[in-house]
Amino acid sequence: MKEITYREALREALAEEMRRDEKVFMMGEDIANYGGSFKVTLGLVEEFGTNRVKDTPLAESVIVGAAVGAAMVGMRPVPEIMFADFMVLVMDHIVNNAAKMTYMSDGELKVPMVLRAAQGAGTGSGAHHCQSVEGWLMNIPGIKIVIPSTPYDAKGLMKAAIRDNNPVVFLEHKMLYATKGMIPEEEYVIELGKADIKREGSDVTVIAYSAMIPKALKAAEILAKEGISVEVIDPRTLKPLDTATLVKSVAKTKRALIVHESCLTGGAGAEIAAILAKEAFDYLDAPITRIGAPDTPVPFSPPLEKYFIPSEQRIIQGIRDLLG
Amino acid sequence: MNLTKDELREMYRLLLLTRKNDERVNEIYARKGLPELPHSCMGEEAIAVGCTYKLRQDDYIIPSLRARGMFLVKGIPTKVMMAGAYGKRTGPARSISTSHHMGDMSKGIMLGTGLIGSSVAVATGAALGLKDMGKDSVSLISFGDGASSQGDFFESLNLAAIWKLPVIFVCENNGYAISTTTDRQMAVENVADKAAGLGVSAVIVDGNDVLAVFEATQEAVARARRGEGPTLVECKTNRWHGHSENDRDNYRNPAEVEAMKRDDCVKRFEKYLLDKGVLTPELAAKIMQSVLQEIDEAVKFAEESPFPAPEEALRDVYAD
Numbered sequence: 001m002k003e004i005t006y007r008e009a010l011r012e013a014l015a016e017e018m019r020r021d022e023k024v025f026m027m028g029e030d031i032a033n034y035g036g037s038f039k040v041t042l043g044l045v046e047e048f049g050t051n052r053v054k055d056t057p058l059a060e061s062v063i064v065g066a067a068v069g070a071a072m073v074g075m076r077p078v079p080e081i082m083f084a085d086f087m088v089l090v091m092d093h094i095v096n097n098a099a100k101m102t103y104m105s106d107g108e109l110k111v112p113m114v115l116r117a118a119q120g121a122g123t124g125s126g127a128h129h130c131q132s133v134e135g136w137l138m139n140i141p142g143i144k145i146v147i148p149s150t151p152y153d154a155k156g157l158m159k160a161a162i163r164d165n166n167p168v169v170f171l172e173h174k175m176l177y178a179t180k181g182m183i184p185e186e187e188y189v190i191e192l193g194k195a196d197i198k199r200e201g202s203d204v205t206v207i208a209y210s211a212m213i214p215k216a217l218k219a220a221e222i223l224a225k226e227g228i229s230v231e232v233i234d235p236r237t238l239k240p241l242d243t244a245t246l247v248k249s250v251a252k253t254k255r256a257l258i259v260h261e262s263c264l265t266g267g268a269g270a271e272i273a274a275i276l277a278k279e280a281f282d283y284l285d286a287p288i289t290r291i292g293a294p295d296t297p298v299p300f301s302p303p304l305e306k307y308f309i310p311s312e313q314r315i316i317q318g319i320r321d322l323l324g
Numbered sequence: 325m326n327l328t329k330d331e332l333r334e335m336y337r338l339l340l341l342t343r344k345n346d347e348r349v350n351e352i353y354a355r356k357g358l359p360e361l362p363h364s365c366m367g368e369e370a371i372a373v374g375c376t377y378k379l380r381q382d383d384y385i386i387p388s389l390r391a392r393g394m395f396l397v398k399g400i401p402t403k404v405m406m407a408g409a410y411g412k413r414t415g416p417a418r419s420i421s422t423s424h425h426m427g428d429m430s431k432g433i434m435l436g437t438g439l440i441g442s443s444v445a446v447a448t449g450a451a452l453g454l455k456d457m458g459k460d461s462v463s464l465i466s467f468g469d470g471a472s473s474q475g476d477f478f479e480s481l482n483l484a485a486i487w488k489l490p491v492i493f494v495c496e497n498n499g500y501a502i503s504t505t506t507d508r509q510m511a512v513e514n515v516a517d518k519a520a521g522l523g524v525s526a527v528i529v530d531g532n533d534v535l536a537v538f539e540a541t542q543e544a545v546a547r548a549r550r551g552e553g554p555t556l557v558e559c560k561t562n563r564w565h566g567h568s569e570n571d572r573d574n575y576r577n578p579a580e581v582e583a584m585k586r587d588d589c590v591k592r593f594e595k596y597l598l599d600k601g602v603l604t605p606e607l608a609a610k611i612m613q614s615v616l617q618e619i620d621e622a623v624k625f626a627e628e629s630p631f632p633a634p635e636e637a638l639r640d641v642y643a644d
């Protein structure tokens with residue numbers, strides 16, 4: 001095992017996959033020598049050259065549209081858009097091109113592409129650079145959504161995403177890039193669609209992902225001292241969603257709290273709650289509860305941003321409320 | 325050009341204010357950090373000041389990330405802008421959003437977006453609205469060379485050209501979009517070259533010459549008011565600092581940056597005014613002193629101002 005940051009884990013996965021398969025290439029704004037806005041791709045151009053780590057003009061739509069085209073003729077592009085907020089600029093290519101090609105060709109066409117983007121608040125960059133966008137993407141059949149919370153997951157899921165024959169949106173969280181974790185020295189891949197139990201417990205199930213996992217774990221640790229046993233589950237991929245693992249946990253704890261940083265209304269939590277309401281109905285001792293950001297754009301000023309992002313305190317309170 | 329001596333001096337003061345404000349913000353950021361990440365406009369001040377000077381209050385602007393001077397010329401108080409950098413309640417919009425893209429409709433400043441290029445379309449739409457409401461106001465947007473790669477740039481110029489919209493596209497071509505040089509951004513030499521294919525008249529000016537920018541813009545404004553449609557004013561300039569103040573800027577040769585600094589738009593204008601006798605060394609010193617005092621007061625104001633209350637995050641999502 002070795003200790004590594006989330007950022008380095010992503011970089012390792014990208015490098016390993018590019019070494020393994022020469023069809024894999026990356027393109028995005030300032031990703032080559034500059035290493036990307038968050039330095040995830042730093043140094044890769046030295047090994048792979050500017051043809052496989054392509055700096056593009058400042059034009060998101062063509063970055064992703066061109067990735068779709070390259071994928072259709074047999075390449076395996078890994079395009080990057082700097083901030084997930086810019087997803088809106090490429091939605092046509094995701095929704096109407098990437099996501100529909102396989103279906104509309106009766107399975108003949110494949111669009112193996114991994115669209116990377118950094119999302120989330122905490123950097124004080126305001127309404128146009130801090131949004132969490134997975135909720136927008138939930139309603140698109142034909143794509144997969146990967147949203148890792150740890151270096152281990154980031155690496156293993158990135159490798160799986162690159163090998164997948166479908167368009168995958170890979171959402172990295174800015175506040176996680178510098179976080180550290182252990183990963184094996186040897187190669188590993190994490191299958192998409194498998195949730196991970198980050199902490200076992202028996203009183204309540206907290207379903208969280210991305211930057212909410214460290215907070216949920218902290219909350220669980222604090223409550224453990226009071227004798228409250230919290231199970232923390234990270235779905236890791238929202239599409240596909242590992243319903244079975246979630247239901248199994250809720251069947252055990254009889255209580256579910258879903259936590260995400262994106263706005264509450266229409267978020268991924270609503271989907272998870274609906275599934276649990278049906279599949280775990282008979283086990284529930286309390287209403288399924290969700291915690292998310294308020295339904296506002298992400299504010300800039302530090303106290304406002306702090307208020308916006310779901311905190312450990314809110315998670316702790318949510319758990320207490322569930323336990324009555 | 326018909327600027328009085330007082331107007332020329334005022335232009336100089338605004339140029340100096342933009343420069344000194346930027347220096348101070350960068351210095352504070354380096355020393356103790358600031359909630360708002362500064363994106364220095366040093367080296368490029370002449371464009372913002374030149375293109376906004378003498379616009380009417382009912383002319384609308386959308387300043388770029390690099391156009392701090394546009395806010396100052398349009399009348400945003402230095403202290404409000406400074407409070408914005410501090411994220412204080414006295415900043416623009418109570419610091420709900422960053423001051424980079426602040427708006428103030430009473431002064432003809434439209435809120436911009438952090439998505440590079442998107443505001444070009446919004447400015448085009450403002451021109452459409454102004455025209456259809458029968459006003460003779462214009463809309464003016466500034467943006468970088470990088471922004472001119474976006475679809476919205478092409479779509480906006482095309483629309484503005486066919487509908488003869490009163491919009492002025494001011495491109496601040498500083499040779500870089502973060503680390504990407506213009507020769508890797510586009511295959512033509514000038515952003516203005518793109519305008520030709522879209523039927524938009526374009527001019528290229530020395531962006532470090534505040535009067536050249538002013539004159540070119542004023543001409544474009546006059547054309548727009550006469551109903552003759554849009555103009556692209558491409559201003560060639562240099563970005564002295566990294567993309568932002570946390571960019572190590574290690575992708576550029578220090579000698580290249582040193583050479584840029586030899587063409588200093590503030591010094592250049594100062595020399596011009598001294599040579600013409602519009603400024604004297606004494607007057608220049610006095611202006612400098614007043615500018616520095618204004619900035620000192622702005623910093624004090626920002627530091628002493630309160631933060632907004634957390635619950636204020638929930639306000640104003642919808643209009644009344």
Ligand SMILES: Cc1ncc(C[n+]2csc(CCOP(=O)(O)OP(=O)(O)O)c2C)c(N)n1
Nearest residue numbers: 086390438439440468469470471500501502
């Ligand atoms: C749609 C979009 N893509 C990328 C970015 C990230 N970004 C911010 S500024 C910038 C470079 C802008 O270059 P240019 O337009 O030349 O303006 P300059 O910074 O040189 O003034 C980039 C890529 C962004 N804010 N919005």
Ligand SMILES: [Mg+2]
Nearest residue numbers: 468469500501
């Ligand atoms: Mg530029």
